[in-house]
Amino acid sequence: ATQPYDDQNVFAKILRGEIPCRRVYEDEWSLAFHDINPQSPTHILVIPKGAYVSWDDFSAKASDAEITGFVRAVGHVAREAGLVAPGYRLLANTGTNSHQEVPHLHVHVFAGRQLGPLLA
Ligand code: 5GP
Numbered sequence: 001a002t003q004p005y006d007d008q009n010v011f012a013k014i015l016r017g018e019i020p021c022r023r024v025y026e027d028e029w030s031l032a033f034h035d036i037n038p039q040s041p042t043h044i045l046v047i048p049k050g051a052y053v054s055w056d057d058f059s060a061k062a063s064d065a066e067i068t069g070f071v072r073a074v075g076h077v078a079r080e081a082g083l084v085a086p087g088y089r090l091l092a093n094t095g096t097n098s099h100q101e102v103p104h105l106h107v108h109v110f111a112g113r114q115l116g117p118l119l120a
Helices: 009-016 055-061 064-079
Strands: 023-026 030-034 043-050 088-091 105-112
Touching: 009 030, 009 043, 030 064, 030 088, 043 064, 055 064, 064 105
Parallel strands: none
Antiparallel strands: 023 030, 030 043, 043 105, 088 105
16 A cells, blocks of 8 residues: 655645745646756656655546646656657656655656666
């Protein structure tokens, strides 16, 4: 079972405007902003606005509209940032073994360099 949602997590605070972020994109369902500690020249995080701990929680409980909106937002962010031709990587850590640190679902968008093999 997924842990209960902690509304004091840092991305919940960003969604409430309690701490700042470098916003890239926002719509009804999603918010995208630059990672504070980038691992590639472009490192954007895309999060759903709903209170979902992880990919597991979101995929099990979110409405079709939330899921569609979120998936489209991730694609939109990458296209608008010009990442399609050079290429990009999506990553969503989920749960203990993944080293997920922030317990609000986020998809990492990595780009801007040759990323190398997965998990390198
Ligand atoms: P995770 O390890 O949970 O998949 O990734 C969490 C990500 O959130 C990390 O890449 C980390 O740098 C980023 N992060 C943590 N706190 C903040 C913050 O306050 N603002 C922003 N923009 N990113 C954050």
